[in-house]
Amino acid sequence: MKAAVIVFPGLNRDRDMIAALTKIGGTKPAVVWHQDADIPDADLIVIPGGFSYGDYLRCGAIAARSPIMDKVRERAARGVKVLGVCNGFQILIEAGLLPGALMRNTSLKFVCREVKLEVVNAETDFTRGYAKGQIIRSPVAHHDGNYFADAETLKRIVGEGRVAFRYAEGTNPNGSLNDIAGVFNEGKNVLGLMPHPENLIEAAHGGDDGRALFASALKQVA
Numbered sequence: 028m029k030a031a032v033i034v035f036p037g038l039n040r041d042r043d044m045i046a047a048l049t050k051i052g053g054t055k056p057a058v059v060w061h062q063d064a065d066i067p068d069a070d071l072i073v074i075p076g077g078f079s080y081g082d083y084l085r086c087g088a089i090a091a092r093s094p095i096m097d098k099v100r101e102r103a104a105r106g107v108k109v110l111g112v113c114n115g116f117q118i119l120i121e122a123g124l125l126p127g128a129l130m131r132n133t134s135l136k137f138v139c140r141e142v143k144l145e146v147v148n149a150e151t152d153f154t155r156g157y158a159k160g161q162i163i164r165s166p167v168a169h170h171d172g173n174y175f176a177d178a179e180t181l182k183r184i185v186g187e188g189r190v191a192f193r194y195a196e197g198t199n200p201n202g203s204l205n206d207i208a209g210v211f212n213e214g215k216n217v218l219g220l221m222p223h224p225e226n227l228i229e230a231a232h233g234g235d236d237g238r239a240l241f242a243s244a245l246k247q248v249a
């Protein structure tokens with residue numbers, strides 16, 4: 028399994044993501060600078076978190092218009108797996124690869140804490156390492172994580188099994204509609220989520236609940 032990590036100016040979670048993919052996948056992912064002409068051959072493309080372009084305009088809005096995102100769109104259309112975490116999720120939404128919007132947290136504050144997540148759909152390439160309904164721990168760190176979709180879109184994504192994770196046990200940190208923490212595209216080969224599973228993959232992190240997501244995406248779980 029080959030992975031590639033796309034880096035935009037202002038991201039700060041790229042090194043954590045590269046470390047997680049390297050530790051779990053056994054090989055270092057290709058690191059793609061946003062100005063590179065193309066993405067090397069990869070089975071999994073990851074857009075990490077941070078503050079691309081200083082969160083100016085709207086979080087992810089400027090990065091989403093970068094030419095490298097045309098390449099991400101092309102690969103996604105061919106069925107390549109694409110994962111966006113936090114700012115990466117915001118970029119995928121702004122790029123039109125995922126439905127809905129991520130608004131300012133209802134608290135209007137940056138929230139950095141641990142939440143609990145319910146695995147809503149465990150039958151995808153990203154989530155098969157978990158059980159449906161399993162509650163896992165995950166760190167979050169964002170100010171624009173308040174997921175919103177209009178009623179028709181919400182009905183469609185819920186009906187099509189496109190909610191990947193929900194904030195569980197009253198831990199919704201941002202006011203997200205229906206406690207939604209992560210969503211898939213129609214083909215379920217693109218996943219965006221606000222929590223940071225890459226920061227909970229080993230004992231030194233205090234737990235490894237995030238590990239199964241990468242193990243699944245890197246095809247280590249049958």
Ligand SMILES: NC(=O)CC[C@H](N)C(=O)O
Binds near residue numbers: 114172
């Ligand atoms: N950790 C992150 O990726 C943060 C995303 C974005 N800058 C926000 O605060 O909402």
